[in-house]
Amino acid sequence: AQKVTQTQTSISVMEKTTVTMDCVYETRDSSYFLFWYKQTASGEIVFLIRQDSYKKENATEGHYSLNFQKPKSSIGLIITATQIEDSAVYFCAMRERNNNNAPRFGAGTKLSVKP
Amino acid sequence: GGIITQTPKFLIGQEGQKLTLKCQQNFNHDTMYWYRQDSGKGLRLIYYSITENDLQKGDLSEGYDASREKKSSFSLTVTSAQKNEMAVFLCASSISGQNQDTQYFGPGTRLLVL
Numbered sequence: 001a002q003k004v005t006q007t008q009t010s011i012s013v014m015e016k017t018t019v020t021m022d023c024v025y026e027t028r029d030s031s032y033f034l035f036w037y038k039q040t041a042s043g044e045i046v047f048l049i050r051q052d053s054y055k056k057e058n059a060t061e062g063h064y065s066l067n068f069q070k071p072k073s074s075i076g077l078i079i080t081a082t083q084i085e086d087s088a089v090y091f092c093a094m095r096e097r098n099n100n101n102a103p104r105f106g107a108g109t110k111l112s113v114k115p
Numbered sequence: 116g117g118i119i120t121q122t123p124k125f126l127i128g129q130e131g132q133k134l135t136l137k138c139q140q141n142f143n144h145d146t147m148y149w150y151r152q153d154s155g156k157g158l159r160l161i162y163y164s165i166t167e168n169d170l171q172k173g174d175l176s177e178g179y180d181a182s183r184e185k186k187s188s189f190s191l192t193v194t195s196a197q198k199n200e201m202a203v204f205l206c207a208s209s210i211s212g213q214n215q216d217t218q219y220f221g222p223g224t225r226l227l228v229l
Contacts, residue, residue: 033216043203045220084194097185100165102148102173102217107157 006106023092031097117142130198138162138206147189
């Protein structure tokens with residue numbers, strides 16, 4: 001069974017610093033997709049970045065990057081040069097490739113960026 | 116680009132009432148999803164559909180029905196609203212292929228049961 005765990009309930013950082021949010025997952029599938037989504041205070045959920053399990057290179061997208069450690073079943077989200085508008089709840093998700101199961105989400109990490 | 120619309124934005128119901136939420140997407144995506152989010156919590160999957168007329172149960176399907184009569188639309192029915200229930204219902208869609216399963220979310224329907 002697939003499972004996604006985000007142990008950090010909330011994180012507070014100062015503006016312009018770098019933050020890492022943790023996510024670990026469980027799967028029996030050898031091939032899977034990992035995602036990070038952002039939910040703003042308005043409730044809107046947007047896709048940020050993804051990592052395909054067969055790719056060794058960490059994905060990057062703007063000031064978002066991933067720290068993919070496959071042996072540890074870990075996919076951390078790194079935000080560099082944080083901005084006030086990065087304050088939001090961040091969800092990690094995983095989808096196994098070899099079945100029709102829907103993506104499984106973690107509980108989310110609330111990030112507060114302070115000036 | 117595309118968009119997901121959810122109607123209504125706000126839904127106030129009475130205990131025991133059957134309530135229907137609608138979702139439309141113009142991405143031409145194959146798969147659609149319904150999630151429930153309680154205040155300050157994560158997303159719990161209710162139902163999803165991988166193609167027209169397909170239905171797959173999620174972890175939270177009890178108390179709900181769903182219908183996917185067209186590729187572009189996916190409706191969710193709360194079969195008997197529970198008193199004091201308050202949650203946001205989020206619809207999402209995704210496509211198979213190169214960007215497989217990247218989900219796009221609608222703005223949500225906020226439910227309050229009196």
